[in-house]
Amino acid sequence: MSAAADRRAHWRDLVARRLPEAARPGWPVHLDHCFARILLDNACGGPWRDSVKPPAHATMSADGLEHAIALGEAVLAGTADLALLNRQSLAWRGKIATAPVPDGLRDGDLLLRRWRPADTAPFAALNADPAVMEFFPRLRTEPESAAEAGSYDRRFVADGFGPWALEWDSRFVGFVGAFRIMRAMPFPGGERIGATVEIGWRLARDAWGQGLATRAARLTLADLAGRCGIRSVVAYAASGNRRSQAVMERLGMVQAETFAHPAVPEGPLRSHVLYRLEPAEISA
Numbered sequence: 472m473s474a475a476a477d478r479r480a481h482w483r484d485l486v487a488r489r490l491p492e493a494a495r496p497g498w499p500v501h502l503d504h505c506f507a508r509i510l511l512d513n514a515c516g517g518p519w520r521d522s523v524k525p526p527a528h529a530t531m532s533a534d535g536l537e538h539a540i541a542l543g544e545a546v547l548a549g550t551a552d553l554a555l556l557n558r559q560s561l562a563w564r565g566k567i568a569t570a571p572v573p574d575g576l577r578d579g580d581l582l583l584r585r586w587r588p589a590d591t592a593p594f595a596a597l598n599a600d601p602a603v604m605e606f607f608p609r610l611r612t613e614p615e616s617a618a619e620a621g622s623y624d625r626r627f628v629a630d631g632f633g634p635w636a637l638e639w640d641s642r643f644v645g646f647v648g649a650f651r652i653m654r655a656m657p658f659p660g661g662e663r664i665g666a667t668v669e670i671g672w673r674l675a676r677d678a679w680g681q682g683l684a685t686r687a688a689r690l691t692l693a694d695l696a697g698r699c700g701i702r703s704v705v706a707y708a709a710s711g712n713r714r715s716q717a718v719m720e721r722l723g724m725v726q727a728e729t730f731a732h733p734a735v736p737e738g739p740l741r742s743h744v745l746y747r748l749e750p751a752e753i754s755a
């Protein structure tokens with residue numbers, strides 16, 4: 472059996488036998504197709520049929536299938552909350568009511584707002600700029616950027632918060648916002664999928680050097696704390712990405728440790744620095 476066929480067989484056994492057999496009375500679902508829906512939606516960051524043709528195990532990318540398998544294994548191991556994963560899936564499908572999200576947050580010439588289709592072109596341009604992507608494993612294509620923007624906006628539907636599209640003087644210049652980390656990460660607390668919230672940013676090159684990321688991140692943190700009750704967040708960057716670490720330091724975050732990012736291939740970009748913001752440290 473090829474390695475890919477082996478992983479597909481692993482997936483089928485996971486959703487058709489191992490998860491249903493392990494299902495406990497408190498679990499929100501017990502049937503194979505419900506487990507498949509939840510894991511695939513969370514691996515795709517939205518209803519899986521929007522981005523993958525059925526049957527998903529045969530057509531989705533190897534990375535996507537591995538993500539779905541990892542989520543299922545984490546449910547079995549007790550390190551992923553099946554109720555949270557199910558809520559996210561049902562919210563994306565419009566099957567449960569979710570709390571209203573403000574259209575935007577404003578600070579003078581800065582506007583943090585939900586994503587629009589017109590953001591795709593400028594977002595793709597910055598994702599294709601080698602200066603912006605210096606610390607990422609590779610540049611992104613336009614379809615990848617469109618998918619990334621869509622998955623960011625769906626975070627608001629699932630969680631009530633997410634990475635906001637950032638407008639400066641009425642021009643889209645990137646994003647700043649918070650994400651629930653939906654992969655196991657090798658730092659304390661990171662093993663519990665979905666339990667840690669990360670704050671992140673990516674701006675077009677001509678918007679650097681003016682304090683925009685720091686101002687936008689402060690708005691995000693105030694909204695997270697005030698509206699969502701989330702006060703503990705982490706941020707991380709490749710060890711060489713001093714500009715990003717400087718934003719974390721301006722926000723009053725404290726460097727905690729270094730770790731090897733599991734989604735980054737072996738090489739100089741793999742080593743990451745983790746910063747934490749705990750409630751007592753939020754700077755005004």
Ligand SMILES: CC(C)(COP(=O)(O)OP(=O)(O)OC[C@H]1O[C@@H](n2cnc3c(N)ncnc32)[C@H](O)[C@@H]1OP(=O)(O)O)[C@@H](O)C(=O)NCCC(=O)NCCS
Pocket residue numbers: 602603604606671672673674675678679680681682683684685686707708709712714715717718721
């Ligand atoms: C990381 C990134 C968002 C940082 O942007 P930035 O503009 O350097 O960060 P800030 O918004 O905090 O701005 C700080 C700079 O603005 C200057 N500045 C000007 N006015 C300012 C103000 N009112 N307040 C704060 N800083 C101000 C600061 O002096 C500093 O300039 P310097 O770097 O020359 O010292 C940006 O470099 C980026 O998008 N990088 C590519 C993507 C990326 O790596 N993302 C992070 C992945 S982990």
